[in-house]
Amino acid sequence: MSMNSMAAPGLGHSLDISGTTPTPFARLVRVEVRKAYDTRSGLWLLISTAALTAVVMVIQLAVGATQEDVSLTYNSFLTSTNFSIAILLPVIGILLLTSEWSQRTAMVSFSLEPRRPHVILAKLTVGVLLAVAAVVIALVLAALCNVIYGVVSSDPVVWNLEAARLGGFLLLQLIGMLTGFAFAALLLNSPAAIVFYMVYTFVLPGLFGIGAALMDWFDSVRPWIDFNFAQGPLVDATMTPEDWAHFAVSGFIWLVLPLAIGVWRVLRAEVK
Amino acid sequence: MIQVEGLTRKYGSFTAVDDVSFVCQPGRVTGFLGPNGAGKTTTMRVMVGLTPPTAGRVTIGGHLYKDIPNPGRHVGVLLDASAQHAGRTGREILEIGARTMGLPATRVDEMIELVSLTPQEAKRRLRNYSLGMKQRLGIAHALLGDPSVLILDEPANGLDPAGIRWMRGLLKGYAERGGTVLLSSHLLHEVEQIADEMILIGNGRIVAQGDKKSLLAGADGGKASTLVTALDNTALADALTAKGFTVASAGEGLRVEVEPVEVGRTALEASVVLTDLRAAEGGLEDLFLELTAETQREHTA
Secondary structure (H helix, E strand, C coil): CCCCCCCHHHHHCCCCCCCCCCCCHHHHHHHHHHHHHCCHHHHHHHHHHHHHHHHHHHHHHHHHHHCCCCCCCHHHHHHHHHHCHHHHHHHHHHHHHHHHHHCCCHHHHHHHCCCHHHHHHHHHHHHHHHHHHHHHHHHHHHHHHHHHHHHHCCCCCCCCCCHHHHHHHHHHHHHHHHHHHHHHHHHCCHHHHHHHHHHHHHHHHHHHHHHHHHCHHHHHHHHHHCHHHHCHHHHCCCCCHHHHHHHHHHHHHHHHHHHHHHHHHHHHCCCC | CEEEEEEEEEECCEEEEEEEEEEECCCCEEEEECCCCCCHHHHHHHHCCCCCCCEEEEEECCECHHHCCCHHHCEEEECCCCCCCCCCEHHHHHHHHHHHHCCCCHHHHHHHHHCCCCHHHHHCEHHHCCHHHHHHHHHHHHHCCCCCEEEECCCCCCCCHHHHHHHHHHHHHHHHCCCEEEEEECCHHHHHHHCCEEEEEECCEEEEEECHHHHHHHHHHCCCCEEEEECCHHHHHHHHHHCCCCEEEECCEEEECCCHHHHHHHHHHHCCCEEEEEECCHHHHHHHHHHHHHHHHHHHC
């Protein structure tokens, strides 16, 4: 139909973008940090993680102080985070990404920053920062508990945290966070990703264990495909070169591969 | 200005947008009109890079959206007012947008005031917002970066009549200052009141485009009709029928299938006093329904 009624001068109008600078990465990271705590659910997840870490340690402290046959060290306090940070940090990692889909804010995020890799990398950076923060909080809480333990218990206070253990502890928390993030990218759905992560953490090692006990060939394959198993020596800071090889191969399967497929999917996805 | 060139988007064997081309000019409000599922939203999503096109492209001021740095400063987008975190307050949603774009915090308060949300409402969480409030917030979000192009999908949806009048004033003013506005709707009356230019889409295809006058002129050879009321309706009806025009009673007056000028002339000749004479607006609505119904039948057959 006719367009002749239109005023012609508009046709030449173009957008002058020469004066606009692209959104700096640091600004995206700051925004993503804010998005992690600016809702009640996000804030309480962070607070709960810290609170649970403290609660588990306090229970441990109470047991250690009252039971004669239990003696605790700094490292045993730190290991108690297996029941707090190790479980909740991956959930934080999952929600960092999936909440954009469940709440459909990805539409806004990706229209304000169409360079999707920048947005995802900013979220990943926030995940790493939160994991580091969790480790710092755990170190401080464990130190507090260890000092109190020295006061209330007759056992000597043991500060046993070598560099290898500390490095292993940090690496484990980072892996937990990143695995959650990878599963989230793969599934883009909060409940599905959380269930998948829990099965991977609590059910799969058992199945692998049964398989290894029943079949000899599987027993020799297991270290190469069971990422949880391969992380065992990391906890005890006894990694041998062969352990590192197991760690790398199983980590590729359970961390790198899902992360790569998931990110590729997010970059190409139609955002609704 | 927005330029859509040969845009096609297919989902498997289903073609959501089929070879669509149109232009939105600066200084004008362009209405994108079509029934639900006609392809309006898909077209707008392709514009801002959320949906990859199967063929064709969209440029905004000569650039692909993804090539515009900090695009919120140039293009204001509102695709779905509900697509925000339900647990964030209205103010926080704007705050996040302003920070992403690198704007001062004062901009947030300005926008809240511009869209007439009270400070108390801005402190409420989005899950407690009515659709009309979400739309106001969404428009505030789109205007945050002081863009020169606005892309709004169904912005009037959920607004009350006063809200629609407010938005009309806002968008007209925005266009008069040189801005480009594209807004979609499935309601003719909304678009008709706001838009200078209209693009009608049905089943992924553009079925008509132009301003209101040219659309009506092009509809079935310009079949116009007139609503007229006279002191003596019977005398006027007789005179019109004698000239061969189709006359039917409508409310207090008559509906005549001819242009108003012919009715006026007949009244003058018959010496009948008119109290009301105007073109019946039904033409555009008939045209809209006819055009879109046709395209719908093609696909359901």
